[in-house]
Amino acid sequence: MDCGGCWHCGEPLPAADAPHAMIGGTQRAFCCQGCRAAAEWIEHLGLADYYRLRSEPALRPAAGADDNATWLRADLARHVVRELGDGECETILLVEGIRCSACVWLIERALGAVPGVTRVQVNAAAQRARIAWNPARCSLPATLDALARTGYRGLPLDVAALDDSRRRESRDALKRLVVAGFGAMQAMMYASALYLGAFASMDATTRDLFRWLGLLVATPVVFYSARPFFAGAVRSLKARRLGMDVPVALAIALIYLASLVEALRGGGEVYFDSVSMFVFFLLVGRYLEMRARHRAGDLGDALARLMPMFAERVRADGTLERVAASALAPGDLVHVAEGAAMPADGVLESARCRVDEALLSGESAPVAKNPGDALVAGSLVVQGPARLRVREVGAGTVLAGIVALVARAQSERPRLARTGERAAAGFVARVLTLAALTAIGWSFIDPARAFTATLAVLVVSCPCAFALAVPAALTRALAVLARRGVLVVRADAIEALASATHIVFDKTGTLTLPLLALERIDLVRAGSRADALALAAALARGSRHPASRALAEAAGDIQAPTIDELREVAGSGLEGRIGGRDVRLGRADFALGTTAPEYDDAIVLADADGVIAAFHLSERLRADAAAAVAALREAGIEVEIASGDAPAKVAAVAARLGIENWHARQRPADKLARLAALRAQGARVIAVGDGINDAPVLAGADVSIALAAGADLAQASSDIVLRGEHLDAIAQARTIAVETMRILRQNQRWALCYNLCVVPFGALGFVPPWLAAIGMSVSSLVVVLNALRIGRRAERGHRAARFEREAVA
Amino acid sequence: MNILLALIPVSILLLIAAGIAFFWAVDHDQFDDMDTPSLLPLLDNPDKAPQPQQPSQPPDHEP
Numbered sequence: 001m002d003c004g005g006c007w008h009c010g011e012p013l014p015a016a017d018a019p020h021a022m023i024g025g026t027q028r029a030f031c032c033q034g035c036r037a038a039a040e041w042i043e044h045l046g047l048a049d050y051y052r053l054r055s056e057p058a059l060r061p062a063a064g065a066d067d068n069a070t071w072l073r074a075d076l077a078r079h080v081v082r083e084l085g086d087g088e089c090e091t092i093l094l095v096e097g098i099r100c101s102a103c104v105w106l107i108e109r110a111l112g113a114v115p116g117v118t119r120v121q122v123n124a125a126a127q128r129a130r131i132a133w134n135p136a137r138c139s140l141p142a143t144l145d146a147l148a149r150t151g152y153r154g155l156p157l158d159v160a161a162l163d164d165s166r167r168r169e170s171r172d173a174l175k176r177l178v179v180a181g182f183g184a185m186q187a188m189m190y191a192s193a194l195y196l197g198a199f200a201s202m203d204a205t206t207r208d209l210f211r212w213l214g215l216l217v218a219t220p221v222v223f224y225s226a227r228p229f230f231a232g233a234v235r236s237l238k239a240r241r242l243g244m245d246v247p248v249a250l251a252i253a254l255i256y257l258a259s260l261v262e263a264l265r266g267g268g269e270v271y272f273d274s275v276s277m278f279v280f281f282l283l284v285g286r287y288l289e290m291r292a293r294h295r296a297g298d299l300g301d302a303l304a305r306l307m308p309m310f311a312e313r314v315r316a317d318g319t320l321e322r323v324a325a326s327a328l329a330p331g332d333l334v335h336v337a338e339g340a341a342m343p344a345d346g347v348l349e350s351a352r353c354r355v356d357e358a359l360l361s362g363e364s365a366p367v368a369k370n371p372g373d374a375l376v377a378g379s380l381v382v383q384g385p386a387r388l389r390v391r392e393v394g395a396g397t398v399l400a401g402i403v404a405l406v407a408r409a410q411s412e413r414p415r416l417a418r419t420g421e422r423a424a425a426g427f428v429a430r431v432l433t434l435a436a437l438t439a440i441g442w443s444f445i446d447p448a449r450a451f452t453a454t455l456a457v458l459v460v461s462c463p464c465a466f467a468l469a470v471p472a473a474l475t476r477a478l479a480v481l482a483r484r485g486v487l488v489v490r491a492d493a494i495e496a497l498a499s500a501t502h503i504v505f506d507k508t509g510t511l512t513l514p515l516l517a518l519e520r521i522d523l524v525r526a527g528s529r530a531d532a533l534a535l536a537a538a539l540a541r542g543s544r545h546p547a548s549r550a551l552a553e554a555a556g557d558i559q560a561p562t563i564d565e566l567r568e569v570a571g572s573g574l575e576g577r578i579g580g581r582d583v584r585l586g587r588a589d590f591a592l593g594t595t596a597p598e599y600d601d602a603i604v605l606a607d608a609d610g611v612i613a614a615f616h617l618s619e620r621l622r623a624d625a626a627a628a629v630a631a632l633r634e635a636g637i638e639v640e641i642a643s644g645d646a647p648a649k650v651a652a653v654a655a656r657l658g659i660e661n662w663h664a665r666q667r668p669a670d671k672l673a674r675l676a677a678l679r680a681q682g683a684r685v686i687a688v689g690d691g692i693n694d695a696p697v698l699a700g701a702d703v704s705i706a707l708a709a710g711a712d713l714a715q716a717s718s719d720i721v722l723r724g725e726h727l728d729a730i731a732q733a734r735t736i737a738v739e740t741m742r743i744l745r746q747n748q749r750w751a752l753c754y755n756l757c758v759v760p761f762g763a764l765g766f767v768p769p770w771l772a773a774i775g776m777s778v779s780s781l782v783v784v785l786n787a788l789r790i791g792r793r794a795e796r797g798h799r800a801a802r803f804e805r806e807a808v809a
Numbered sequence: 810m811n812i813l814l815a816l817i818p819v820s821i822l823l824l825i826a827a828g829i830a831f832f833w834a835v836d837h838d839q840f841d842d843m844d845t846p847s848l849l850p851l852l853d854n855p856d857k858a859p860q861p862q863q864p865s866q867p868p869d870h871e872p
Contacts, residue, residue, distance in 0.1 A: 123842045171835050178831050182824055213817065217824075 006031035008039045008151065010057030024048040038151035045150075047109050054102035058151055070310055070322060071140040071156070079324065080156035081140060088118060090132045091140060093154035095147065098127050103152075110150045114143055129154065156309075166294055173290055176225040177283045183221035184276035188773070190214045191273035195770035204266070211263045214272030221276040222256045225283060247428035251458055252279060254435075258455050268452050269769045274459045274776060281464035281780045288475040289417055292491060307378050307399060311343035312336070314387065325393075332390045342377045342388060345397045350387035356380040416495055416744070420470030423748070424463045431461045431759070438763045453765040460762040460772040465751035465779040472787035473747060477740040480791030486722060486733045493719035496702040497737035499684050503632055503730070504675065506689040507643035507653055510707060511727075512619040516550035519618040522602070524611040530558055532613035536605050538563045539574040539585040547603055548574070550617050551585075573603075581607050601648060619649065621656060624728045629657045631731035638683075642671045675701055688730065689718075705730060740790050747783045754779045 005011050007028035018029045019036040023043050030036040038058070042050055071077050082090045095107065104122045107129060111120045116138025121130040131143055140156065147154040190213045197207055229252060232245030252275060259270040312320045314333040325343040328334065333349065336342055342355075348369050355369050357379045369375060375388055377397040394400060435457045442450035474491050481488055488494065505511050526532035537555030540548035566576040573586015584591040584606050588599040591606040602614040629639050640661040643650045647664035654662040663674060678685050679702075687701035706718035722729055758775055761767050767775075834840065 121838070121842070126842075167841060171840070174835055174840055175832060179828065182828060186820075186824060209813075213821075216821070 005057075006035050007051070008035035008058050024051065035151070038149065041149045042106065042110070042151075045110055045113055047106055050102050050106045053105060054100050056100040058097065058103070071144065077140060079326065084132060087134060087136065088132050089135050089140075090130065092157045093129045093131065093144075093147070094157050095122070095127055095129050096153045096155070097151065098122070098124055106150060107147070107152060111143060111146055114138060114146045117143060128157075170290065170294060173283070173287050176228070177280070177287050180221050180225035180276060180280040180283050183217045183225070184273070184280040186217040187214050187221075187273040187276040190217070191770070191773065194270075195768075195773075208263075208266060211270050211272075214270055215260065215263055218256065218259075218272035218276050221279050222252060226252050226279045228286075229279075229282070245425075247425050247432055248282065248463070250432060251428055251463075255455065255458055258451070258458075269455070271455060271459045271769055271772070274769070274773050277773065277777060278464060281776075282467050285464075285467045285471040288471040292471075292475055292478055307397075308341045308343045328390050328393045330390050330393065334388045334390055336381050336386045336388055338381055338383065338385055341380050342375050342386075344377050344388070344390045344394075345392040345399075346375055346388040346390045348373050348375055348386055349389050350385070353381055353386040354383040355386070356382050416474065416492065417470050420748070421467060424466035427461075427466055427755070428463045431457065431463070434461075434759065434763065441763075442765070449765055453763065456765065456767050456769070456772060457759060457762040459769065460767045460775060461755050461759045464776065465754060465783050466748070468780055468783045469747035469751055470744060472784050473740055473744040473790060476787045476790045477736060480736055481733055484729055484732060485726065486720060486729050488720050490719045493703045494737045494740055496684060497686065497720075497734055498741040500637060500686045500703060500734065502638045502640065502678055502683045503686040503688065504640045504642050504671075504678075504701070506687075507641055507645055507650055508619070510688055511625045511641070511653060511657065512621055516547055516617040517620050518550055518554040519616045522614040522616070524613055525609075526605075526613045532605060532615075534558045534560050535578065535583060535612065536585055536603075536615065538578055539566065539576055539583065539605075547617055551603070551615060583607050583612075601646060619653060621653065622727055624726055626657055628727035628730060629659060631728060632734070635731060635734060637686075637734070642666045642674055686730070688727075736791050739793075743786055743790055747786055750782060750786070751779065 006013060007023060007030055009031060011031045013029055013031050018031065019033055020027055020029055021036050021040050021043075022028075023039050028039065030039065035058075039051075042048060071080070080091050084090050098104065098107070101124065104124050107122050108120045111117055111129070111131060114133075116136070117131060117133045119130075119132040122128070123130075129147075133139075133143060144154050144156075190210045194202075194207065194210050194214075196202075197210075226249075229245050229249045233249035236246055255271050255275045255278070259272050259275065262268040262270050308325055310322055311325045311328055312335040313323050313328065314335050315321055320335055328344050334343060334346070348371050351371065353369055355367050355375060357367055357376065369386075374391075375386070376399060377392075378399040392398075435454050438457050439450050439454040442453050474494065477494055478488050478491065521529055521532055523529065523532060526535070533551070533555040536551045537558060538560035540551040540555075541560065561578050563576040563578050566574065568574050572590035573584060575582065575584040575586075577583070585603065588596040588602070588604045591604040592599075592611065596604070596611075599611070599614050602616050604614050605612045632639055638661065639657075639659050640663070641650060641654055641659055642663045644666055645664060650662050650664040654660070663670070666674070675685055675687070684702045686703045686705060688705045688707075703720065704718040705720045705722060707722050720733070754775070758767070762772070
């Protein structure tokens with residue numbers, strides 16, 4: 001784990017005076033006091049094993065401590081804390097920074113060591129911790145502080161809104177599934193005795209006994225497990241449309257009732273095993289789908305953290321009071337301190353301030369706001385403070401609107417699953433018609449056999465294979481992709497990814513890292529490289545602009561002269577006074593006061609007498625960008641770059657990657673037009689971007705892929721999130737998507753084939769019940785086993801690659 | 810064949826017991842999180858269980 005960086009978070013150490021501490025008996029260096037404090041606390045709790053166990057470096061602890069003590073106020077805590085009755089309270093925290101299993105271990109133990117905490121449960125996939133404590137001995141702020149000390153930030157989530165509906169849905173589904181599974185198993189066992197009895201002779205009493213046993217185990221399956229189908233059917237009948245549940249519910253009811261009648265009158269055949277299995281397979285399909293949906297929902301909840309929980313309301317006498325953000329009303333005046341987020345939408349009332357609206361625009365450069373300008377909830381005040389006249393609160397804000405949109409998109413079932421189920425429902429409707437025709441046909445030929453033949457048609461035709469074909473393949477594909485850091489937010493993306501012909505990359509932050517590097521220096525009047533860098537660093541060290549950071553980094557340990565009156569001019573550069581002369585650093589037109597074509601894309605350092613030095617910065621390509629582009633091209637996909645940057649820079653990157661098709665100076669509207677043109681030619685386009693400034697482009701593409709480092713909102717509104725920031729995962733994901741679609745089609749073709757072959761025999765009365773049962777389960781099993789083949793080949797390659805990497809390390 | 814008359818009720822009782830046990834497990838959080846527990850068993854180290862120290866005594870350096 002020791003890679004020369006900070007022992008706790010792995011980031012580079014500062015050039016001088018890195019803090020040190022004794023951890024696990026060894027002296028370790030840290031990048032900041034926050035990391036050292038977290039590591040010392042972990043050591044103090046006796047949990048230093050964390051550093052041995054973890055597989056990912058920790059998240060750097062946030063500098064500003066949250067004001068957790070506010071949660072002591074009952075009116076605020078009410079929203080997030082639930083009383084469990086027996087003297088316990090419970091809350092759910094969204095924990096930032098859970099990166100690997102060691103984090104789960106550490107959080108459970110660190111919180112468990114807080115006196116009064118009775119239970120801690122961490123869910124790594126959902127990034128949550130569920131904590132129960134005894135209010136007499138502990139409090140919510142104490143647990144939050146303990147979490148913060150360990151280096152994680154916890155955000156209490158609204159208890160009522162959060163857990164219960166989803167948890168109840170998943171528990172219910174699981175119970176129904178298992179009841180159906182048990183029932184199907186037992187019914188099958190009793191039925192096989194009957195089937196054997198059909199060959200060897202079985203006396204009527206024993207036969208009836210087994211029939212009644214079948215009825216006994218099938219009854220809970222039909223009345224408990226299959227209830228969602230009946231409820232769905234009733235709902236859609238009430239809405240006067242023939243939903244997908246109607247034919248399924250009808251088939252279940254018909255088979256069960258017919259078998260019941262047969263069992264009562266002691267003749268013909270019973271199909272209790274088939275009806276249980278039928279319900280079981282359909283439920284398996286639904287359960288798989290529900291789990292995929294819930295996982296996507298967990299991602300959506302992460303947006304909740306963008307909105308602050310508290311606000312400082314300005315009273316009539318000018319004093320401030322702290323209230324819950326939910327208690328604000330339109331018309332209130334709110335004070336927002338520098339570095340805090342807006343609690344509501346509104347209008348700026350105080351003097352000019354600068355705001356980071358990255359969550360909306362993706363543009364990390366702060367935007368200047370004048371009195372009267374609109375401000376949106378969730379944006380950060382970078383230079384303030386600001387006074388905000390509230391206009392919209394809670395669900396009315398822009399942010400809440402976007403969150404709702406994202407949530408709705410995520411709760412929608414994937415289109416593939418919907419068409420799959422529609423196909424299954426259409427199929428069942430056709431089977432019902434066919435069954436009716438069979439009944440009519442046989443009643444003319446041989447009324448005695450009409451009932452059995454009709455029932456055989458119903459049973460032998462198996463929509464289960466149809467119903468399972470899509471969810472089984474999709475679930476498997478999502479799991480395989482998630483294992484390689486590709487989170488598919490909308491399952492539809494798989495279909496589009498498989499059929500993509502073009503891929504359009506954004507340049508900055510996607511193909512290149514969001515960092516710049518110093519390429520060369522033109523020394524005009526500076527004595528040496530070190531002199532030029534020392535002057536530049538004096539100006540640049542205080543600024544967070546990427547260019548400034550590149551210069552400060554290049555300067556390294558060089559002793560910079562002292563500087564007075566340092567000022568940052570947004571969008572232009574920096575100026576200050578060094579040793580009695582005014583020095584400027586920035587774009588040529590700012591530094592020199594005139595345009596200078598020869599320094600068009602350089603950073604110029606100048607004083608009153610003219611240019612001192614010019615710095616040429618270059619972008620750093622992502623390490624795997626070239627490999628990713630090559631792999632995509634090999635897969636037959638056209639690669640393009642669409643960037644808002646200057647032509648020279650885009651051309652340089654395109655040339656390094658060997659991409660012929662590039663477009664520079666593209667505004668979002670231009671990018672969108674480009675996509676529309678491509679799609680008009682029949683192309684299916686993947687768009688890859690990192691921020692929500694790419695939002696129109698991402699929305700206009702068939703599949704949008706966001707990088708995990710990008711804005712939270714960009715991630716939530718895109719189809720796929722790349723977690724590991726490995727661009728080459730895109731090509732792998734496409735291979736898996738193609739494989740998924742192939743297997744999915746195989747599955748559907750198989751289901752169709754099976755049914756076409758077998759239904760006519762059922763209608764003619766040639767299929768005994770044991771054959772129907774075998775046919776039904778085999779056809780479903782084939783579908784599931786086939787789905788499990790997805791990603792097998794890729795998995796093997798992946799493991800081999802990892803093995804190789806480890807061997808090299 | 811009379812043995813069936815004893816064995817079948819037994820099998821049904823077992824089935825019901827299994828069902829009840831499963832419902833109990835579902836209601837007691839055993840199936841809510843299917844991902845995290847699989848990460849943990851290799852990490853558990855019973856000899857090194859943390860001493861429940863009083864975190865009221867913070868280390869010398871405050872963040």
